[in-house]
């Protein structure tokens with residue numbers, strides 16, 4: 001069929017196979033920042049544990065406010081460190097009381113006698129670079145577990161409005177590989193079918209769209225434009241909004257809406273838990289005070305929307321189990337093609353130093369939705 005192409009290796013066609021292989025053939029990008037959790041949920045002195053890219057990660061916030069992330073496995077005899085205690089300064093393992101600083105250094109082994117001059121701080125638990133930025137705690141997942149090098153790139157830089165506390169936070173688990181979550185969420189053609197509802201879209205409302213796209217920081221952008229008139233959500237914002245939608249590796253989508261001097265920003269962050277589970281966070285930030293009291297009205301719509309996206313990829317799993325060869329067509333699936341090309345270019349840069357070159361060129365994409 002003209003204009004179609006098979007998914008590249010490492011794309012969804014290879015996912016079911018990847019699930020059965022070791023976690024280095026999992027199709028996850030490494031040496032890159034992932035959104036781990038909403039920042040306001042992690043209070044000073046608290047720790048939490050998460051699985052990121054199949055790895056157990058303890059994420060904490062020191063009394064000083066700094067966030068940190070450590071491998072959630074004690075290097076002594078393997079107990080999860082999160083079973084121990086955090087006093088706001090150091091993590092103490094619950095088994096033999098070894099203590100670890102937020103930088104991963106061991107600071108104390110209680111069983112040592114005064115004469116035993118073991119160099120305690122040579123012992124380290126893996127530390128992941130972590131920052132609190134744009135409403136989230138972001139964790140850098142280095143390819144080399146022993147690396148102490150600085151991250152290869154900065155965490156995403158997002159519009160200023162994301163530096164305030166998000167007005168809305170939703171979290172949902174997609175039962176699929178991260179690639180299907182990312183391309184499912186960015187897919188422009190599923191709206192009238194998957195998000196069919198009296199308040200949003202119906203298949204009767206389908207019309208032709210033409211949008212200008214171009215390369216952006218480790219990703220691509222749908223350039224600033226006036227959103228289409230059949231998007232009801234924009235109408236309630238009043239005025240003549242303009243919007244720009246940016247996607248950035250590994251799975252960060254930002255919709256930046258300007259309405260006069262006001263701004264609304266939606267941040268969708270997609271993070272692999274493991275080969276068949278993906279966590280999606282959706283945060284919405286805004287500057288207009290009148291929107292805040294409407295939160296209880298808006299939240300169920302956002303939730304419903306994400307649930308629809310989740311349910312469709314869950315159904316898709318029933319077909320994918322048979323390892324079909326999949327297609328991406330031009331225009332409507334172009335963003336998905338770019339995603340795989342970007343991933344490939346990024347992975348090649350990290351693996352063998354091939355300079356990262358953004359494969360996206362400025363163009364107009366046309367589709368009906």
Ligand code: FES
Pocket residue numbers: 074075076077078079093094095096097098
């Ligand atoms: S297992 Fe952690 S201190 Fe022994």
Ligand SMILES: [Fe+2]
Pocket residue numbers: 184185190191194195309
């Ligand atoms: Fe959707």
